[in-house]
Amino acid sequence: MIQAGDTYDPLLKRPFSIFRQEDNTLQFLYRIRGKGTLCLSNVKKGDTLDLIGPLGNGYPIPKGDFVAVAGGIGIASLYALIEQHKNRAHAFYGARNKDELLMLNEVSKFSKKICITTDDGSAGKQGLITTPLKVFLRNNHLPVYTCGSMPMLKTIFNIIKDTELKCYASLEENMACGIGACLGCVVKVRSEKLEVRSKKSGVRSQDKKNLTVYKRICKEGPVFDLKDIAWE
Ligand SMILES: Cc1cc2nc3c(=O)[nH]c(=O)nc-3n(C[C@H](O)[C@H](O)[C@H](O)COP(=O)(O)OP(=O)(O)OC[C@H]3O[C@@H](n4cnc5c(N)ncnc54)[C@H](O)[C@@H]3O)c2cc1C
Ligand code: FES
Incomplete structure (x- = not known):
């Protein structure tokens, strides 16, 4: 999450992928879309950027091709x-x-x-x-x-x-906090199992209905198994 300018407008940090990492350098690749990315494009060598990261979960490492x-x-x-x-x-x-x-x-x-x-x-x-x-x-x-x-x-x-x-x-x-606190970035995912604990016995059982739950893209994602997304 990068603070795009040195003023409070835009107020919120913007999310970016880490494009490359080399020695002590992080590189970002971005397209100018609105105010935040426009401010970012005006950043000059030697300026300081406020950022939080890395956040969320990335891709699993591929084992072969x-x-x-x-x-x-x-x-x-x-x-x-x-x-x-x-x-x-x-x-x-x-x-x-x-x-x-x-x-x-x-x-x-x-x-x-x-x-x-x-x-x-x-x-x-x-x-x-x-x-x-x-x-x-x-x-x-x-x-x-x-x-x-x-x-x-x-x-x-x-x-x-x-x-x-x-x-x-x-x-x-669109993200606001980027750290899982605001619930502003959720996506519906399928959850085939819901753990239910019986009040009487305390025993856990699994309800296998076709359920959906919300996951935060910034926290549980941004990478998801595409088959888990509950497409409308
Ligand atoms: C996990 C993640 C990684 C990203 N990585 C990159 C990256 O590496 N490079 C890059 O160029 N962009 C990336 N983006 C998108 C980037 O965050 C947005 O383009 C940026 O926040 C736009 O900010 P802005 O202030 O310039 O535009 P705004 O004024 O905030 O928005 C301009 C327009 O873009 C739309 N928009 C804003 N954010 C998003 C978004 N996340 N997805 C779809 N539409 C959006 C708005 O609805 C609006 O229509 C990433 C987004 C996420 C969630
Ligand atoms: S952006 Fe706040 S919970 Fe994801």
Whole structure:
């Protein structure tokens, strides 16, 4: 959570992925969206930034080859995984246009294979990244790591829901505290089991109804098993 300016406007820190970490340096990759990120873009060398972190839970470490699916700035969340596991990632990288395919040369260099799509066809194939991903996953049973828009994540869910494939997704939501206190960033997840303690016997039993519970993206996430999300 980074304080974007040195005034109280914007008041709240903004959440960012740790893009890279090298020696004593943390690197962030961001897109200017509103006031906070605009303030951040005016930060100069030598300025001081107030931040809290690292927070939440990241991706599990891949054991072998894996699929990395990035939608636009979602690459900021996946980049370190791709760089640290050289030649292991089958990267699927989609963006609105070629200018939004950040770090493309590096992602290509560190990946085993890369597939690119853009909405306007200015780089790679024109269309959504989930189209070639669907074809790839038919014949390649690898774990999927992903970060991007909710519609993209939902499409990936629909691709993998009836398969044995694992998919770890980093979710995004507006955040206020970033430390689990305000409950402003919750997502509904499925919980097949609810532990119930019998009043009489004190014995625990498990109710296996199709239940949903809320989880905090900043605390229990931001990375969740995509199949656990309770899609409406
Ligand atoms: C865990 C996590 C990691 C993130 N990592 C990165 C990163 O590495 N690089 C990066 O560029 N961005 C990242 N984001 C998104 C980033 O936090 C927002 O873009 C930023 O907070 C916008 O702040 P702002 O003041 O510039 O815009 P605001 O004025 O707060 O918002 C501008 C617009 O963006 C929308 N918006 C704001 N925050 C989000 C969000 N989190 N998700 C979707 N829409 C949002 C608002 O609804 C509004 O429409 C991450 C978000 C989360 C939750
Ligand atoms: S942002 Fe406050 S609980 Fe997640």
